[in-house]
């Protein structure tokens with residue numbers, strides 16, 4: 253894995269964000285990326301001496317801890333020896349204060365909300381501080397979220413801004429470029445917050461703004477070529493979704509047909525999905541792709557299984573079996589032709605997956621087992637290549653756009669690997685899949701017709717295997733229900749149900765009841781995540 257992570261730092265100036273566990277930490281990363289500077293979020297437990305690259309600047313995040321908690325996360329003093337600018341935000345300021353010998357105390361009242369930041373005249377007279385506050389008016393609205401605050405600044409520091417309740421709302425070291433701020437510039441409620449982060453990164457750290465997706469494409473292709481070499485071969489699981497398609501496209505541009513994409517037909521794909529994916533990937537993008545039809549095998553393995561986790565595990569394992577068999581077939585073919593054996597595995601891992609798995613508090617409780625074709629055997633010999641490992645979903649979409657992919661693919665809603673199987677409660681049979689598939693097709697078609705597809709982050713129709721009485725053509729029916737789900741979300745970690753116009757719902761419901769055999773009712777899921785999740789299982 254080291255291969256794919258190290259070199260990005262040689263190509264882009266990197267701001268290091270050390271995560272002390274704040275719920276806003278990833279937002280700092282987002283803000284910096286937005287203005288074209290590469291940055292990485294690492295847990296605060298990262299030893300600076302073990303970092304294989306030198307950051308251009310460091311930001312210390314907020315934290316749910318108090319600096320005087322016995323188990324509070326500590327800053328690695330190595331940060332201050334790097335000789336680069338450092339800015340502490342909230343807990344970051346408090347921990348910096350604590351480390352340099354100042355004092356932090358609990359406030360009388362926890363402060364959560366807006367405050368007016370007064371930039372002190374002393375700041376204007378000092379070039380570093382005025383860089384940090386450039387383009388801000390002397391009074392700026394900022395957002396506070398803290399229960400502790402600095403009560404005495406360390407020797408060698410001075411105050412540069414205050415609020416009514418926080419006399420040390422911003423401080424700096426007298427000589428070194430070390431800053432601390434009590435408020436949260438990363439949340440949008442801090443009106444000039446983005447500007448402060450930008451000033452720190454561009455003016456104080458002098459980071460270059462070369463993190464653009466067009467720059468990334470060329471550099472990534474070059475990097476892949478170097479890793480794979482002139483004869484190496486790569487395989488990868490490709491689903492027709494935006495992540496794996498973008499990854500496959502980059503790989504194809506780098507090494508052509510030495511990349512072997514495998515699309516597994518697991519029998520629980522949507523209507524026409526494999527054919528459409530093939531048309532897009534092979535005909536339009538020129539990718540060397542094999543469709544492995546394992547639909548009967550998946551359905552046979554799922555027979556009689558009703559437990560959601562068991563269904564997910566069966567699908568995950570079957571994916572791996574099929575994928576490994578296909579990989580072996582490619583190897584055998586290579587051996588026969590004298591081509592080099594496959595040495596690498598392409599994965600479409602995104603940055604949120606990486607962030608999630610490196611949290612210093614350890615992995616969160618398992619809500620559901622996400623299938624992962626890449627989650628191959630421990631002793632796997634293939635080396636991973638993950639071109640999207642540093643990117644957020646919106647960056648991947650931008651990449652797809654620049655690579656000339658159709659809008660339809662770029663803006664496609666995510667579709668989970670276990671597909672329709674986790675959208676049919678209970679047992680998955682061919683007949684049940686056919687019902688769910690048809691309803692889903694109608695639903696998405698109507699959403700697109702109404703011009704709502706892009707406003708919705710993800711939508712699907714699920715099948716509830718409960719029966720109710722209805723009447724069709726004067727005849728009694730006793731049939732199942734379709735449950736429609738549509739959510740708005742930016743990160744898929746939390747989500748809200750989409751407020752559909754009634755007339756669109758009416759049309760969808762009427763079409764599904766009329767056109768899908770075996771269904772006489774349609775319900776709309778009006779639950780947010782949490783407490784629900786996006787998928788039903």
Ligand SMILES: Nc1ncnc2c1ncn2[C@@H]1O[C@H](COP(=O)(O)OP(=O)(O)OP(=O)(O)O)[C@@H](O)[C@H]1O
Nearest residue numbers: 489490491493494495496515516600625666667669
């Ligand atoms: N039917 C499939 N055949 C082969 N690989 C698959 C299939 N379904 C999923 N995968 C693999 O699992 C990975 C994770 O799936 P996931 O749905 O998160 O990503 P995606 O399909 O690439 O994009 P999207 O999130 O937009 O659907 C994919 O990138 C792909 O490598």
Ligand SMILES: O=c1[nH]c(=O)c2[nH+]cn([C@@H]3O[C@H](COP(=O)(O)O)[C@@H](O)[C@H]3O)c2[nH]1
Nearest residue numbers: 621622623666667668669670744785786787
């Ligand atoms: O590739 C995937 N394999 C899976 O096993 C899987 N389970 C959920 N999802 C997708 O993850 C997002 C959050 O879903 P939940 O709220 O249901 O956990 C939603 O976008 C889901 O579609 C999956 N994607």
Ligand SMILES: NC(=O)CC[C@H](N)C(=O)O
Nearest residue numbers: 314315342343398399400
């Ligand atoms: N948002 C934060 O970083 C809070 C830091 C610390 N827990 C406080 O309450 O002051």
Ligand SMILES: [Mg+2]
Nearest residue numbers: 491493667668
């Ligand atoms: Mg997918």
